[in-house]
Structures are given as C-alpha cells and as structure tokens.
Amino acid sequence: MNFELIILVQLIIITIIVFYFSKLIKRFHDYQTEFEKLRTEINKKKIAALDEARNKAIKIIDDANSKGLDIVQKASIFANATNSDFNSQLGNVTSMQVKAFEKTTADFIKLYGTVLSDLRSKNIEIFQNISKNIEISTLGEVKKFKNTIEQETISSQKMLKSKIEHEYFLAKKDIENYRQQELKMVDDNVYEILEKVSSLVLGKAIKVSEHEGLILEALETAKKEGIFNNGK
C-alpha cells in the first residue's frame, strides 16, 4: 500500500515537473521569436541611422571644404595684400633689430672686455698671491727641513761619536787583553828563546882549545861514571 502511494506521489511530482518544463519551453520559444523581431528592427534602424549619418557627414564635409576654400581665398588675398607691407615692416624691424643687436653686441663686448680685464687683474692678483703663498710655504718647509736635517745630523753625529768611542773602548780593551796574552806567551817562552840564543852564542864563541878541554872533561866524567869499566 505504501509502495503504491509512493509511486503515486512520484508520478504526480513527475507530471508537475513535466508540465512546468513544457511551459518554460513555450515561454522560451516566445522570447526567441520576439528577440528575432527586435533584432530585425534594430538592424533596420541601424542601417537607417548609418545612412543618415553618412549623409550628414558628407554634408558637413562639403560645407567644410567650401568654407575652407573661402578662407584660403581670403587668406591669399590678405597675404598678397600684406606681403609688401610685411616686407617693409620686416625690413624696418630687421634693421631695428640689427641696430639693437649691434648695440647689444657692443655693450656685451664692452662688458666682456671689462669682465675679462677684471678677471685678468684678479687672476694676476690671485696668482701672485698663490706664488707668494707657495714661496712662503716652500721657504718655511725648506727652513723646517733644514732644521730637521741639522738636528738629525747633530744627533747622528753624537750617536756616531758615542758608538765610535764605545767601539774604540772595546777595541782598546781587546788589544790590551791580546797584549797581555801575548806577553804571557812570550814570558812562557822567553827562557826557551834565551836558551836558544845562549846556545847560538856559545856555539860560536867557544875556541878549538876550549872544545878540546870540554871533550877531555866529558871523557873524564864518563870514566868516573864507570863507562869504560865493562870494556876491560
């Protein structure tokens, strides 16, 4: 029972939907038809407007051309009429301008000359001042440099003198030490030297007879020491 009710309800709903939908479609068709009518009408009106506009434009152009020609004609008449007047005016203006320009130029040149002269004087003064300043500055620097060199030289001299004196003292000390060492060496060897010298002197001083005496003394000593006892 319920199932049939449901189906019935669904059928009713579907029927309503279909009915409503068909009405919509009809309305759509109506609108579409009206649209086509309006479009046709618009196109007609547009064409008519365009034609009207074109005609108006042509008319305006023609009017403008006429007016333009008229103006040109008037202008050329005016131009011709004022040409000579303009030339003479121009000539006057030109000569006036030239005179004014010449005057201005002369004034300008005069002014330029004055300015240049002033500038020249001022530059000369400036350069003289600069030269003087450079001279003063340079002399000052040279003097300062000279003083510095003098001081440095004196300082170097003092330092050098001190160094030399110190080196001299060390050298003197070394020499004294060396001298003492050498003297000690000489002292140690002096008796050897004396011995050698004595030998040399004696060797040359002894006579033959003295030599014989020394030989016999030696033999005597040898005999006393018993050297000849074994031989007997």
Next chain:
Amino acid sequence: MENSVKTVQEANDLSSEIDALLESIFKTQERSLDDSLREVRVKTAQNLKEIFLKNKVDVTDREAVKEALEKLKEELEKLRIIRLTIAFEPSYETIANIYKWVSSALGEGYILDISTDVNILGGAIVVFNGEYRDLTLRKSLAEAFKAKKEEILKFRTFG
C-alpha cells in the same frame, strides 16, 4: 903499530893495506917484501918494518911475514872502539890529544870513532860497549835553564 892507529878510519885503512900487502906478497914468488911495501903508504911501510923488527920477524920468510901480518890484522879487529860525537871537525892534533888521554887513562887497545854534530855546542857524547853518556854543553845548558827558569824570567824588561 897500534900507537899510530888512533881512529876506526885509520884501522880500516891499515887493514885494507895489510890485505893488499898479503895479496902482493903471494902474487909472485920472486917479489921481495920491500917491493911489496912500496904499494902501501910510506908511514905504514915504516911502521910495519918496525913491527917486524921488534917482533924479530924474518922478512925474507914469506910465511913468517904473512903470519905476522895476519896477527896484526887480528889485533886490529880486537881494538875496542870508543864512539865520540863532538861539536866540530877535529884536526889531527885534536885527535892526537884525545887519543893521548885515552892511552893515558885507559891504556892500549882502544881506537876512536869520531863523528860531528854542531848542535851539541861542546863536550861530547860518549858511547862505549853499549853504554851511552850525553856529556854535551847542550845538555848542561838545558839543565841550567830548567833549574834557573824563575831567576832568568826575573831579568825580563817588558810586561
């Protein structure tokens, strides 16, 4: 004969002369001793004649002469040598004086072998029978300087 032989050099010379004489005597049978003695030094010939006379050697008997000469040579070889090193080249007189002392102090039978070394300054180095004695002036001087070193140094004038 031994008295005229004072040095080793003289002994060697005499020995060589004896050898030459021995050879000469027996070279030819007819050669006399006098002829043979002509081949040696005059002094040697004289000395030999003295020896032969002293020992009563028959100079005509070759064998006796030969025996005497050979005995002499043996005697020469028996001579004891005293080696001396002295500071100068000795003259004959110096050698004679030294030999005179040797003969006087030690008797006969000694000869001298003398060599020279100037560095010893004076005195002599004596070598006899393997024993050595430095009795030179050089040694004495060295000893004196060694002993007197401090005294000598006091006389230095520098320092």
